[in-house]
Amino acid sequence: MTRTDTRVGPVEARPALGPAPRFWTSRRRDQLTGYLFIAPQLLGSVVFVILPLILVVWYSLHEWNVLAGTFDFVGTDNYRAIAEDPNLGAVLRATGLFSVGLVVLNLGLALLLAVLLNQRLRGTILFRTFFFSPVVVSLVAWTIVWGFLLQDNGGVNGLLDTMGVDGPNWLRGEGTAMLSVIVVQAFKNVGLNMVLFLAALQGVPANLYEAAEMDGASRMRQFGLITVPMISPTILLTSIITVVGSLQVFAQIAVLTQGGPGNSTTVLVYYLYQQAFQFHHFGYGATLSIVLFVIVLALTVLQWQMRKRWVFHES
Template identity: 80%
Template structure:
């Protein structure tokens, strides 16, 4: 018995095999992080860090010409609240955004529905409407600037039908409308393509069943088409709203904020304060205001999706 106990105690306990560090799960995670590393680095360098720097600059006053840079606390934000021009600038921004979003989305959806039909030459028309999207923004705006002059191509065409056109870019009642129309024609093709892709994903069986039930085309559009493409409508509305709040080149090339301040939107006003008047601290404060407006509107649209976007309620 003692011999058996002695021999049993002499047997070493079994050792655990060490688990390798680079398991299949960790390798998959590492590969995933490597794939997103360039995008993540770009977002940090060109988005996150500039946002933090803008917020920091908004509490300072930086005069490049005088070579001074000092902290002013919340003075820039108090100046923002007391700025007499800011209400008019915000009103112009709201008018431009509302006009652009309404015309762009409405026209894009109408073109998508029309070009989704089996029409002769629809590929050519799709290309024509989308081609302005790939044209240089500045070149597009310069050409339209010539067309909208008092003796430009638009008024020359109106003269042929006996109508005397106004000075589109110098009238307070027509300048904002002109800028909106130029921007609508520039980007309507992008939303049109997105709507076309959504429309082609709607099952035809739904329309056939609705036709059998006696539903007309208008009722089919509101009861079938709009609900099923509502996620795309949400996407395009967010993209268009954010883009409308960031308009700059069209204003700078066509009207320079005039006549008066009738087309001075928030981004152009920011540019004036920072790069024309060299108030970089106040310009940074306006940038913070723009960021907050975009953030609030995006969150509102995202929350409203639960009420009208299909599969979200």
């Protein structure tokens, strides 16, 4: 008779079932709060930046005639047209001349004013307000007023006439139109860069200048060896802002010169406007906007990379 082994092995203890973990933990609530805070900015970037960039690339591959109601795919024809455009060289030269002139005049004048206002002389607050007030004035209103002042019989020539000088027609002369536009734009925004430079100058430790004076350094050497390196991050910021702004100028050209005389003041943004909205070449206008985007991006990246060589406080 066979005997059956009825012994049972050790039974493994089962873990006690606790309460189910909550889904809305403190960490997830914090993450949701963060996403909700950045959602407006993210949505705005998608709707007003990323989506328009995608559409511009799409439009550049088509020829869109609004009057005829056609939207034809042309591939890279618009990009080939850029290389064959006889006016584009003059437009790029005018854009470069305006950008260089504005950056040099704006930053140089802003730094000079900031240094003068940093001397804590009497009436400093009044002068700060005077130089900053054009920043908050409407751009179109500012440009229209200067348009009247720079006419042949305007206020500028009237002032010169009292000194016995026969002033030119500033906005219609080949050599004076670009200069006039640069000066008008520089005076419009110089107050903003002045305030940024002034804040940077007031953050420079005074003991550095005291040590330099004890070593016999002149004011110019102090400025070159102490002031400029210490405010170099602000110089980088203002240069990027000013360069990008100079490449996007439109209202001043449209109000003051309309790109003339000839094409001497036809910058890239105004030329883009002409092609798209005056000549109804929307596909070619979109292609020009891509060229502008590439130029702005390249110059911004170049300035950002060059910061490692001359900007102080960089590791």
